[in-house]
Amino acid sequence: MGTLLMAAMTTLVFCAPGYPGGAGDAQPYVDQFAAVTAASAGWPAGSLAAVYDPTEPGGLSKLASADAALAFVPFAFFVQHGTELHLTPLAQADVTGVGLQERWTLVAKVGAVTGPGSLSGYTILSVAGYAPDFVRHVALAAWPLPPDVKIESTGQILSALRRVAAGEHVVALLDQTQAAALPTLPFAADLKAVVQSAPLPVALVAVVGTRLPAARARALQAGLLKMGHAPADADALGQLHLKGFVMPQLPKVSSAP
């Protein structure tokens, strides 16, 4: 009974700040994912719940709940909040059309930015702008940014790129999908990729603190790693544009100065 009670309280919090989607519309898909994941892990049916929040404050609020034992978050979120939330990676997502890792690309107006120093006074706009530690110390680790560079979050990356092309003092940090689509823009000739990150994980499933007993975490990890190999999982994964999971392979991240 005690085990069942504990099982019933396990929640997986999906949070993807800056990306589109509303919690209500996403719910059926995360519900399906939770059901399939629990089955793959050998957990009792109904013992894993899932919720989605598209905002950073909303995600953090949900992760503060005692039953939020698992997080499914972009790598940027993990870098920004992993320490304070005591996140321990359990599995790394293999994303359809992207893979296990992606590179982030800094895009500037042609001729405007020649090196990190020339970014003085600029603002970096990015879907990952909510995670300045990620932007500054991971995605742009090779480019030591001047201290006056501002980092802002935006879900309107097209508007951001228009501002870049118009010559405003802004640059855009794009994820791999956005960077790959740059040539489709009518003003692509006005833009230039000036630096690219090393390959970085796209998203992770992590345990929150000690809220999940080690044995259950191991079972869940094994279940996640199996997913993608069974045809029955394909629908639940496909709805989330996932192919499966592998063991986490995290890059070494330099700490903030």
Place this chain on the structure above:
Amino acid sequence: MKQRSGAVLVALMVVGCAAPTRRVPPQQIPADPVENLAAAIEADAKRSDRETDSKVRGELAAEAGQKADACIAREPQAAPCLYGRAVALGLEARAHPVRAGELLSTMLGSLASAEAADPTYDQAGPARVRALVLLRAPGWPLGPGDADAGLLAARRAATLRPQYPPNLLALAEALAKTGDAAGARESYQRATSAAQALPDTEDRGDWLREADEGLRRH
């Protein structure tokens, strides 16, 4: 291979933008077959808005699509049919999120045709719904969402029918999304005033509530 998604969670990107449509009192049944089909599509949209079962929403989307096809077959250039087809496509996008990007692009095409045929149809509905789709759909490169273009469309709707509260609400949403909080607040206030000048109906209550929520956010 075409890149589909920058992050997993993007797939949660389901469209939250089923097109809000005009509301016709249920007892008012248009005699014209085209208007009749348009009203039936609208009824499907209203039911879908309140439906929580995704299977039922899928069925409603399919029904609305059939009615839109029938309408287009009768009068391919009529604004009610083009507008109805756009609404039906919005329902289908919500029911089938994996295909939402493609469906919403087609929806925007239908709205452009409807606007060209009769920009004042449904109180400037084609421009208003276009604005809402552009504001709420996933943005580039995942979908057709474009806040700047959404603002232009919302301004068109509000210019054509400045006293219709949903046009002012759409304009407020567009201004908020493009960073003009003061302008958004002013539009929400104008929407409140415009709605208060109308008779007390369920729609009026919804508009006042939406304006009030907007004012509290901005």
